[in-house]
Amino acid sequence: MPLPDSSRIQFTSDLRICRVLNGMWQVSGGHGAIDRERALQSMFDYLDTGFTTWDLADHYGPAEDFIGQFRRELVATRGVDSLSAVQAFTKWVPRPGTVTRRLVDDSVEVSLRRMNVDRLDLLQFHWWDYSDPNYLDALTYLAQLQDEGKIAHIGLTNFDTEHLKRVVDHGIKVVSNQVQYSLIDRRPEVQMVQFCQELGIQLLTYGTLGGGLLSEKYLGQPQPIGSTLNTASLSKYAQMVESWGGWALFQELLVALKSISERHGVSIANVAVRYILDRPTVAGVIIGARLGISDHREDNVLVFGLALDEQDREQIEAVLRDSRDLYQFIGDCGDEYRR
Ligand SMILES: NC(=O)c1ccc[n+]([C@@H]2O[C@H](COP(=O)([O-])OP(=O)(O)OC[C@H]3O[C@@H](n4cnc5c(N)ncnc54)[C@H](OP(=O)(O)O)[C@@H]3O)[C@@H](O)[C@H]2O)c1
Secondary structure, eight states: OOOOGGGEEEEETTEEEESEEEEOGGGSSSSOOOOHHHHHHHHHHHHHHTOOEEEOOTTSTTHHHHHHHHHHHHHHHHOGGGGGGOEEEEEEOOOSSOOOHHHHHHHHHHHHHHHTOSSEEEEEEOOSOTTSTHHHHHHHHHHHHHHTTSEEEEEEESOOHHHHHHHHHTTOOEEEEEEEOSSSOOGGGTTHHHHHHHHTOEEEEEOTTGGGTSSGGGTTOOOOOGGGSOSHHHHHHHHHHHHHTOHHHHHHHHHHHHHHHHHHTOOHHHHHHHHHHTSTTEEEEEEEOOTTTOOOHHHHGGGGGOOOOHHHHHHHHHHHTTSOOHHHHTOSTTGGGOO
């Protein structure tokens, strides 16, 4: 079933992407054993459904190699032109410390080679420690590599508003920031969204399904603990739910989402994703894909036919009003990585 036109957005002048991106953290370990052949077959299935855009990172286990192999198999079976349908957004997450041009060159070369591309569509840069100002050098070198044609676009991930501003003021052309953004975690709405709107920077979001917690599977269920949180993603977002307001309030949210989803004939996950896709400056929602293990493509397609109305949004707000202000509790986007 081809996805509708509304599933796509002109992300940059040269990149038209699917607004639901396939997240590859889930192949990096901690989410079940990945079988390479099944994963590769699954990547073809995603492409054929219209989910053409991948989010990955240098440290997501074999993710960059999977993109490389996927591209080789695409050329072998469908011809070189078929490559133009695929977009792959990787990340560079260097260790804190001095960053030399050589280090940046070498790191980008590794990603280019692994992904089997001449140029990275988008390189999203992460930095662990703002007290170490070397990130501005790193970004300057990345911009040089962009001028040399090795990188098409520079993005950031988990930057807070203050440091995103510093990067922009340093003269770096940033097209996107990848942040946690969901019905549970609405910290981007405090400062980030408005700043990005003013500068034309787009958000790519993760955690939007809370690792799967925002689905029928957890409606009416006791709080998952211990080994029932069987992916790294579930553990991560179970903690967010705890900070946000706890399991009882989360159940109230699921009940509200269920009634909205029934009105529209869709799933809870569809409502959770649509809500974020409708927020200003959000270019896309990244949904984690456990390639070859689970597959929610058919359901996620329905996001694009869903239009939430005022009544839906008010019903959601009525629950969210009782939640804790995570901006006060944790800080701005990405601060949870820097405590
Ligand atoms: N920049 C960063 O720091 C950062 C951090 C985290 C993630 N990310 C990116 O974001 C991606 C998303 O990962 P995430 O950890 O945030 O996970 P997520 O997208 O919130 O959750 C993914 C899980 O949701 C479930 N799911 C998907 N569609 C569903 C549907 N229609 N109905 C019910 N359940 C559904 C699946 O669970 P089952 O497989 O169990 O069925 C899937 O594994 C990552 O792969 C990565 O690319 C980036």
